[in-house]
Each structure stands twice: as C-alpha cells, then as structure tokens.
Amino acid sequence: MSTDSTYAVELRGVTFKRGERTIYDNVDIRIPRGKVTGIMGPSGSGKTTLLRLIAAQLRPDRGEVWVNGVNLPTLTRSELFDLRKQMGVLFQSGALFTDLDVFENVAFPLRVHTKLPDEMIRDIVLMKLQAVGLRGALDLMPDELSGGMKRRVALARAIALDPQILMYDEPFVGQDPIAMGVLVRLIRLLNDALGLTSIIVSHDLAETASIADYLYIVGDTQVLGQGTPAELKESTDPRVRQFIKGIPDGPVPFHFTAADYREDLLGRR
Amino acid sequence: MSRSTLSEKVPGVYALSGVLDHDSVVELRKEGQRLLTASTASSIVIDCEDVEHANSAGLSLLLAFQRDVLSASKTLEIWHLPDEMKQIAGVCGLLDILPLSH
Numbered sequence: 477m478s479t480d481s482t483y484a485v486e487l488r489g490v491t492f493k494r495g496e497r498t499i500y501d502n503v504d505i506r507i508p509r510g511k512v513t514g515i516m517g518p519s520g521s522g523k524t525t526l527l528r529l530i531a532a533q534l535r536p537d538r539g540e541v542w543v544n545g546v547n548l549p550t551l552t553r554s555e556l557f558d559l560r561k562q563m564g565v566l567f568q569s570g571a572l573f574t575d576l577d578v579f580e581n582v583a584f585p586l587r588v589h590t591k592l593p594d595e596m597i598r599d600i601v602l603m604k605l606q607a608v609g610l611r612g613a614l615d616l617m618p619d620e621l622s623g624g625m626k627r628r629v630a631l632a633r634a635i636a637l638d639p640q641i642l643m644y645d646e647p648f649v650g651q652d653p654i655a656m657g658v659l660v661r662l663i664r665l666l667n668d669a670l671g672l673t674s675i676i677v678s679h680d681l682a683e684t685a686s687i688a689d690y691l692y693i694v695g696d697t698q699v700l701g702q703g704t705p706a707e708l709k710e711s712t713d714p715r716v717r718q719f720i721k722g723i724p725d726g727p728v729p730f731h732f733t734a735a736d737y738r739e740d741l742l743g744r745r
Numbered sequence: 746m747s748r749s750t751l752s753e754k755v756p757g758v759y760a761l762s763g764v765l766d767h768d769s770v771v772e773l774r775k776e777g778q779r780l781l782t783a784s785t786a787s788s789i790v791i792d793c794e795d796v797e798h799a800n801s802a803g804l805s806l807l808l809a810f811q812r813d814v815l816s817a818s819k820t821l822e823i824w825h826l827p828d829e830m831k832q833i834a835g836v837c838g839l840l841d842i843l844p845l846s847h
Contacts (some may be wrong), residue, residue, distance in 0.1 A: 638800035
C-alpha cells in the first residue's frame, strides 16, 4: 500500500526505544509535500532521532516510515542507498570535511553518487555556491570560514544532488543574528524555488515559526501538538502552551524521571 | 518516463527531450559535443520544449553546450526552457547567463 502523495513523509504508529527508554510511543507524523515543516520540542525529546528514522539511519521498533511512497524498513541496503539520494541533510555541526576546500566539500556527493564529468561537477558546485552566496569562497578551507559560512557551505553540499526532501538538524544553533536571518531566508527560498519538502528540527521557536508552514511539537514520547504556527500560538493545550511560552515546569516536567530524591539521598546505606 | 535524447530537427536546431538528471546528462553531454562540433550552422538553437523533468544537472548540460558553441565562435539560443528549470536557474543566478529566448 502506498502512501498519500500529499505527504512526502509519513510515520505511522512508530514506536522507537533506546534500551528500556521509550523515545516515541505509537506516533503518527505527516510531512506535507512542498512545505516547510518544523519539528519542535525540548532538548532530549527525540527530534534528531526523528530525522534519523526518516533518513533510515535508525529502524523503528514498531510502525512504518514512508518516504515518497516507500516504506523504509522494507528496503534493502542498495535500495536505501538510492533512496537517500532524494534526501539532503544539514547536520547541526555542518560536518564539513576539514581537509577539503569549500569546492571539494560541495563536489563530494556528486563525485560519490554520479558519473558526471569534471566540467559538469564544476558547474553544479558553482551554481549551488552561488545559491547560498558563497561562490567567492570556493578556494577557502573550512577553518577559514565563520560559523554561518560553514552552515551555508554545508547547505550547498546538502542540495548538490537536487534532493526532494531537505532535513535541517538544529540549523540555528550557535548562529549570530545576521547569519540566522540569512539562513531563515535561504531555507524558505530554496524550499519554494527548488520545489523541496523541508523538515526543520529545532528548539528555536521564533525562527522556526517564522518560516514553517506547519509545526509539530514532540515530547514525552508523543506528539504534543501540531498545526500552523498561528494555530499553535492560540492553543489551549497546557503542554503546547508550556513549550510555546517557555515555562520551565508544567505538564512536560522539568525533572527527568528519577527515583525518589529523599530515598536517593537518605535511604541508601 | 521516456528516454532522454538530443536530436537535430533542422540544421542548427536541436531538440532536447525526456528527463535531464545526473544520470541522463552524462550521455547527452557526449552526444551534444559530437553534434555541435559537426554542425556547420553559424547559429545554434537548443529547444527544450519536450523536456519532461530536469534538475541542476540539466542546466549544467546547457552551460556545457554554451561553452561548446562559444568556443566555435557560433551563437546559441535556448528555446522553451521549462518553468522548473527557470526556477532553479533563478536561484543559481543563471537567468542572465543562459541565452534564453521564446
């Protein structure tokens, strides 16, 4: 059974555990095609895990993960290798190769995944760097770049193979306000102009809400809320309100689940 | 989807068709170089009307043809560039570089 083409990605009844700890318990998430969708939630709520499930770097303990009409857990390794060409990921760290210059960092996926001649690889690298405003930096090494420039080079590399789905893992972390503004604008521009489906995992509410068409808030093994940014701002759900308003304690507890404190301090000999 | 081809419609006018992606453009590049080098026309047209789907590899193909034509001191026009390719060309700053017409 294939999935609804309105959605580029669908998680159906997904449960995922790390050891005894349940990260997701029977969650359903649908990512609309051609839109920017934000996945938000407190640190440690499993947002990056969600990206890794979509990228098939992790397998769910139960449930289905559909990407472009294909249920990932049923694919072979070589089928997964092919499918991953449809997905670009901008890692939180940027993950540039420190011993390769900017040009070769962006060229890398083209050299690995295609048989394009050098002249065409050069064209595509220059096009992608032009798109992120860094064509002039092609000879620089990563350690000569600012944090914001590194993130943009990583973005050029993430779109080198013209993916249909682009995933961003905490793209705004550690960025100064100007670099953050540039990234926000680029994410929206690339999504609309290249016809992408963008998934942003972030806990930066203002930036993500400013560009997302749709938001999910995850935490406590569940989807706590979903809707447009405007809908979530008006939500009366206490768990959603706690996150949106940044209240430290509430339905999502400040404290990680632990044994009784008194018992921990006084009860053991 | 149909096979990707480059064929001469009339002398100097070449039709691109099918899907232009990272796989198909490799052979199309070789074929184009052969056809454009052999052409005796002083002005070349690449007609993209029958392109079904393309990504940035398709734009790279057009740039490669443009280099061939320029190095042979000929002129080039690109006809009927699909909207999908125009969108990518816009983001990548190619709309003023590719000789688009029609």
